[in-house]
Amino acid sequence: MTAPISTAMDSLTAALKSNIIPNQEYLLQGSVLDTSVEVLLHRLRGLCDNVDHGPEGFYDHEMCFSIRRSTPQEQPLLLRVRRTLDASNADMPWQLRYIGQPELGDKSRPTIVRSSIDIATSNTVVEFLTELGCKLDFEYVTRGYMFRKGRMKITVSKIFKVNQGKVPEGVPEMISQSYLVELSVLAPSGQDAIAEDMRIFAEQLRPLVQLEKIDYKRLVH
Template sequence: MTAPINTAMDNLCAAQKSNIIPNQEYLLQGSVVDKSVEVLLHRLRGLCDNVDSGPETFSDHEMCFSIRRGSPQEQPLLLRVRRSMEPNFADMPWQLRYIGQPELGDKSRPTIVRSSIDIATSNTVVDFLTELGCKLDYEYITRGYIFRKGRMKIIVSKIIKVNQMNKVPESVPDYITPSYLVELSVLAPSGQDAIAEDMRVFAEQLRPLVQLEKIDYKRLVH
């Protein structure tokens, strides 16, 4: 089995050097109040692909873990585990995601850029992370709609609390805010900054319904 493993590693290294692995996420975020979301969904149906079939719906349970790599002053490594709660996708793999620190860059850059790597896993991934020493920081549920425009993905979703018994609410959802989160994102290999300008142009078409912008997370924390 050594030869196939070596070949796979060689192929992976070659792909990384050729910048064909999507390991960067370009991101804009905003929100829209509940009473205006139908107008936004109607606008997105007109702008995005697959107008006839309509947007995809989803319901995901997401758990956010962290682990310290060294001194307390260092930023912890952040990992996210996501699983679908849709009955039709019960057999789908779970998703483990690494997200790096946002790079706001200069003011002329249209979007946030951050490292992002997604891996399909089995449903034992939570046990695996716990054994590694990762700590569950928080978890939540997202339900909403996914639109696509070329390489761009637009998500309009509600964020729902997980109850005190660490159970997913089955009857009346406990929404965190009276608004929808709107995210415009693209996963692409390093060095494809031109996509950020396409995202800016698309975001302008959604004004004034929603203002998609770069979010300075450090400013929110402090």
Template sequence: MSAPGTAIESLTAAMKCNIIPNQEYLLQGSVLDQYVEVLLHRLRGLCDNVDSGPETFHDRELCFTLRAANTNTPMVLPLRVRKALDVNDAPYQLRYVGQQELGDKNRPTIVRSCIDMACSSTILEFLNELGCRLDFEYIARGYMFRKGRMKITVSKIFKINGIGNKPGEGVEPISQSYLVELSVQAPSGQDAIAEDMRVFAEQLRPLVQLEKIDFKRLI
């Protein structure tokens, strides 16, 4: 087993060489419930997993914020924990998502720092001991497609009202539409990916308009 210092040095060297996927390129949109089957049909024709069909998922996601001690000002450290509800032995997924970069306004997609890692079920206890505060949680259920390096998800988002005794109980859809996300995780400096995503997004019009979302305008 490598010494901790050696492991840190190896990780630092790997990041400097741009071989770790630490950025996310992202476009988002939505489609009404009544048109989602048409969108899924189009995605089946455009994406790679045509024969096997799309992957399905049913996940619970908890969104935390690490706050500075003795202040009400949240630190810039949002953390997300996701757990598959339909796969008992699936690991928890911890994700850090940074603010979108203030780059060229003509850039086709959002670009933001993003790091994903698998972890054990004790991650929730660890984040609580670390001082993280749970801001909100939700259930996401839907379909995932692949087109080369691109990932396309079509998700129905549910808010949690209580604890149900059966799957689907205690949750309520937040809208009459599905969230559609087109994303790629890649090392820094691969902005050509964004143009490929723009071209693919054009093929989904007018069913869904995938675009850059300015999250600051939503606050």
């Protein structure tokens, strides 16, 4: 199995260097109370592209894995596996996602920028990651709505805590009385002008929700 993996990694590295696939995620995050979410959804329906058909609903189970690098000083590699729990979309492939460490960079930069690569996979991906030595750190269920505005994706989702190994049979538990709101764009590297477009769009959602770049290191410490 080593040779095919090595070949695939070489091909992926070459693709990233040539900027032919989206490998950077520009991200802003915020939250809105349950009591105000309907007002926010109404605002988004008026601002976004899918106004005629309404927002796209989703009901997903996400598992977050990590694998240690060769030296303790290096940050672990973070991988996420997402699958739909919606019976009407049961034939959709599972999704494997690599997420790099956030690059906060210049304080004047409007958004977080981080490496991000999405790959459609079969439902055996969890077993594959386990055999590679990945550790399941946590998992959760998200249920909500997705909007589009050009290249921008806006999700408004409720997050539920679940017991490991009991999804979807287990009863999910709400984590908070609010919804997570995320504004993101996936694009090839070197397109920082996108961040300014996101800032302008985020301003149109104030004061219903304040979307900002989150300093994860500050939250940890």
